[in-house]
Amino acid sequence: MMPNFLLDIEGTTTPISFVHQILFPYSRDRMAEFLANQTLDVLEFTQIKQEFEKDVFLADPEFLKAFPNTISITRNDLPAYLCYLIDRDRKFGPLKRIQGEIWKKGYEAGEIKSQLFEDVPEFLKKAKESKISCYVYSSGSVEAQKLIYQYSTFGDLREYFQGYFDTAMGGKRERQSYQNIAHQIEADPETFIFFTDIVEEAEAASLAGMRAVVLDRPGNTVQKAHSFTVKKDLKTIDDLNF
Secondary structure, three states, X not given: OOOEEEEOOEOOOEOHHHHHHHHHHHHHHHHHHHHHOOOOOXXXXXXXXXXXXXXXXXXXXXXXXXXXXXXXXXXXXXXXXXXXXXHOOOOOHHHHHHHHHHHHXXXXXXXXXXXXXXXXXXXXXXXXXXXXXXXXXXXXXXXXXXXXXXXXXXXXXXXXXXXXXXXXXXXXXXXXXXXXXXXXXXXXXXXXXXXXXXXXXXXXXXXXXXEEEEEOOOOOOOOOOXXXXXXXXXXXXXXXXX
């Protein structure tokens, strides 16, 4: 039986530097302008308010320094708070949606071209030729995921993917998230190989019944000791023994 490939993005198919040095600053610099011309719906504002109140409760010194004597967020505080979350790479759904909309404007205006590791297009092509279905699972919104592959320096690569998943499935370090993805695709978790740069994500996928491969790309964070297959790149799929 041919496997399904489930691919992380940051540190797996895309350099971490592209995300942190290009995408994050781009959305940060345009956050205030975007929010000035966008009315958040009540549900989304409520979610942001609840996230802010969690930070108030946790009382991190950096948060207290940024928002002194503040116990609840107002709409005027939104740009500063969302930028605070960007700086901490918070995996927070409403933030990821807003970032995706800001990036969409940048991609469409030709101001952003997504950077992928050079082995990724050939890897995807070989997977397609081998009748392997490829899916994306990232903390970035589904919209943002599609933009990365649509506006890459290698051209539009969306034809190689059968589906995209974000944290609507659950957190990437939670076993249930991977079970949810398998259920959504109507496939057995054991048919999946998950590619990631984070050991804790690999552990969660493994607990769900998936196989996992950890990518050790340039610029990736050093991981704790583990027993997963480690690959420096995606130049070949022939040694995965599926």
